[in-house]
Amino acid sequence: MTLTASAPDAPSPAPATSALSQAWLFTRRHPTLVTGGAIISLMALAALAAPLFAGDPSTMNPAVRLRPPSAQAWLGTDHLGRDVFARVIYGARVSLMVGLLVALVAIGVGTVVGLVAGYFRMADAIVTRLMDGIMAIPAILLAIAMVALMGASVWILILAIVLPEIPRVVRLVRSVVLSVRDAPYVEAARAGGTRLRVILSRHILPSTVAPLIVQATYICAAAIIVESALSFLGAGVSPETPTWGSMIAQSRSHLARAPWTVFAPGFALALVVLSVNLLGDGLRDYLDPRTTRRA
Amino acid sequence: MVAYVLRRIGSTILVMVLVSLLVFLLLRLAPGDPAAVLAGDNASAEQIATLRRLLGLDDPLPVQFLSWLWAVAQGNLGASLYSAEPVTLLMSQRAEATLSLALATLTVAVPLAIVMGVTAAHRAGTGTDRVLMLFAVAGFSLPAFVVGYLLVYLLAIQAGVLPVQGYQPIAEGIGGWAAHLVLPAITLGLIYTALIARITRATMLETLSEDFIRTARAKGLPMRRVLLVHALRNAGVPIVTVIGIGVALLIGGVVVTETVFNIPGVGRLVVDAIARRDYPVIQGVILVCSGIYVLLNLLTDLSYTLIDPRIRY
Numbered sequence: 001m002t003l004t005a006s007a008p009d010a011p012s013p014a015p016a017t018s019a020l021s022q023a024w025l026f027t028r029r030h031p032t033l034v035t036g037g038a039i040i041s042l043m044a045l046a047a048l049a050a051p052l053f054a055g056d057p058s059t060m061n062p063a064v065r066l067r068p069p070s071a072q073a074w075l076g077t078d079h080l081g082r083d084v085f086a087r088v089i090y091g092a093r094v095s096l097m098v099g100l101l102v103a104l105v106a107i108g109v110g111t112v113v114g115l116v117a118g119y120f121r122m123a124d125a126i127v128t129r130l131m132d133g134i135m136a137i138p139a140i141l142l143a144i145a146m147v148a149l150m151g152a153s154v155w156i157l158i159l160a161i162v163l164p165e166i167p168r169v170v171r172l173v174r175s176v177v178l179s180v181r182d183a184p185y186v187e188a189a190r191a192g193g194t195r196l197r198v199i200l201s202r203h204i205l206p207s208t209v210a211p212l213i214v215q216a217t218y219i220c221a222a223a224i225i226v227e228s229a230l231s232f233l234g235a236g237v238s239p240e241t242p243t244w245g246s247m248i249a250q251s252r253s254h255l256a257r258a259p260w261t262v263f264a265p266g267f268a269l270a271l272v273v274l275s276v277n278l279l280g281d282g283l284r285d286y287l288d289p290r291t292t293r294r295a
Numbered sequence: 296m297v298a299y300v301l302r303r304i305g306s307t308i309l310v311m312v313l314v315s316l317l318v319f320l321l322l323r324l325a326p327g328d329p330a331a332v333l334a335g336d337n338a339s340a341e342q343i344a345t346l347r348r349l350l351g352l353d354d355p356l357p358v359q360f361l362s363w364l365w366a367v368a369q370g371n372l373g374a375s376l377y378s379a380e381p382v383t384l385l386m387s388q389r390a391e392a393t394l395s396l397a398l399a400t401l402t403v404a405v406p407l408a409i410v411m412g413v414t415a416a417h418r419a420g421t422g423t424d425r426v427l428m429l430f431a432v433a434g435f436s437l438p439a440f441v442v443g444y445l446l447v448y449l450l451a452i453q454a455g456v457l458p459v460q461g462y463q464p465i466a467e468g469i470g471g472w473a474a475h476l477v478l479p480a481i482t483l484g485l486i487y488t489a490l491i492a493r494i495t496r497a498t499m500l501e502t503l504s505e506d507f508i509r510t511a512r513a514k515g516l517p518m519r520r521v522l523l524v525h526a527l528r529n530a531g532v533p534i535v536t537v538i539g540i541g542v543a544l545l546i547g548g549v550v551v552t553e554t555v556f557n558i559p560g561v562g563r564l565v566v567d568a569i570a571r572r573d574y575p576v577i578q579g580v581i582l583v584c585s586g587i588y589v590l591l592n593l594l595t596d597l598s599y600t601l602i603d604p605r606i607r608y
Contacts, residue, residue, distance in 0.1 A: 132310045234569065248441070255448055263444070266441035274433065277435055
């Protein structure tokens with residue numbers, strides 16, 4: 001019996017090196033992150049490029065009011081004969097901008113306050129009480145009152161939506177700071193005479209980054225919902241600017257005859273919020289693998 | 296225990312004073328003269344001056360705050376600028392509709408959410424789990440006014456099985472009252488159910504991996520008993536906490552839901568007040584809603600010892 005060379009093993013699959021296959025692998029592993037991120041990116045792109053393809057959102061044409069979706073108006077027309085598709089695309093601008101700005105401001109302010117509260121016991125008591133006070137006021141009511149009192153500019157609107165979100169960030173940052181404040185490496189830095197600002201920014205701040213990124217997406221989603229709710233209730237930016245909330249408010253009396261006027265902005269809103277939430281869940285799993293696959 | 300309860304009540308009062316301060320400052324820090332704001336757009340200079348005196352607006356700010364707080368503590372929330380009726384009266388007239396909606400939502404949402412969360416944790420990683428959690432994310436993402444109009448369109452306009460909108464007082468018959476509440480309660484309860492289901496699943500997963508659960512299983516207890524008695528009870532504290540915290544979502548949701556379904560409740564009151572810039576009503580509703588929220592969370596905190604005897608203060 002001759003010893004035959006065994007058939008060569010199938011070559012072990014080459015490590016996925018091409019960018020495309022790596023991207024595919026990443027998508028397989030983090031489907032929510034990629035799906036959410038992709039939809040949001042597309043929406044943002046469409047909102048930015050709106051003048052190039054969406055048509056005019058405010059041209060009224062009473063001759064074609066409440067027309068169902070067609071080749072001329074992809075999502076139909078509203079009670080003033082305006083193109084619903086154009087209005088939905090332009091509406092994304094307000095929603096996405098408010099969501100993004102609110103998340104950035106809330107994270108910025110909340111991080112500074114949280115660092116101070118977590119590091120200095122003196123400030124902690126005052127800050128914690130103040131945050132409890134803000135959190136006790138239902139967010140939508142507080143925002144409504146602020147907009148009603150101070151007028152409905154975009155900046156007041158953002159301030160009104162940011163304020164109730166800040167305590168969430170403060171609490172998060174504070175709890176992270178408390179957990180690392182007396183860690184040996186921070187103590188070593190202190191003992192070595194490192195300046196306070198450096199300790200806070202170099203040694204403590206990095207621990208807060210991962211949870212903050214996740215929190216930012218949730219705040220963004222909440223801000224988009226609150227903005228649209230405020231517009232819906234008549235306390236949003238000026239009625240001339242198309243927003244999803246105000247579109248629904250203006251169209252609701254035509255729900256039975258022209259459901260597309262209500263559901264087009266409604267589904268756009270739900271899709272964006274869902275994508276941001278999926279992105280947040282995906283980021284959470286990606287940045288902190290402990291919380292996933294525990295099952 | 297008594298010391299803890301007293302301390303907790305003390306901090307609740309402190310938070311409420313802070314809330315009042317914020318609500319008070321909101322009106323005072325708004326641009327323009329609060330008297331002019333309160334007097335409305337058509338007031339003469341004389342009327343504004345009278346109102347200034349009446350409101351004590353020439354007093355130092357801290358004095359103003361204390362006298363306002365004193366009035367609030369006595370149950371005087373001021374009067375509507377629109378109808379001149381006391382804010383407390385306006386709110387009590389509309390309390391039935393809002394409380395009906397809130398209670399209907401709670402009685403459906405809480406048990407449903409717990410069942411969903413427990414099932415998802417028990418079947419973690421399976422298709423059931425994924426479907427339930429996808430529903431939870433969707434519940435988080437669908438604003439009340441989108442869900443509300445979808446339900447109205449499908450079930451009221453198309454199928455015609457439920458009333459489109461409005462509210463029927465319970466005194467005019469239980470059937471009509473309940474029928475008018477079905478769609479609003481589903482609308483309002485969706486996000487609340489999603490929140491509680493997610494927390495229930497997470498805490499149950501943690502509890503199910505503990506030793507005493509393995510022991511209970513090893514003794515041969517039926518799974519249902521292990522889940523509902525052994526695990527759920529030990530997962531109780533975070534679930535009850537989130538039921539309390541989630542009330543904030545309900546309060547915000549009530550404002551939107553009552554507008555969608557045209558329910559004459561406290562939420563409609565505040566939305567109408569915004570349109571008329573009726574500040575005392577806005578102030579009063581915010582203060583009362585915050586008070587209810589803070590009080591409910593105090594009660595949840597105090598219930599921990601009942602749920603989990605290991606917690607002692």
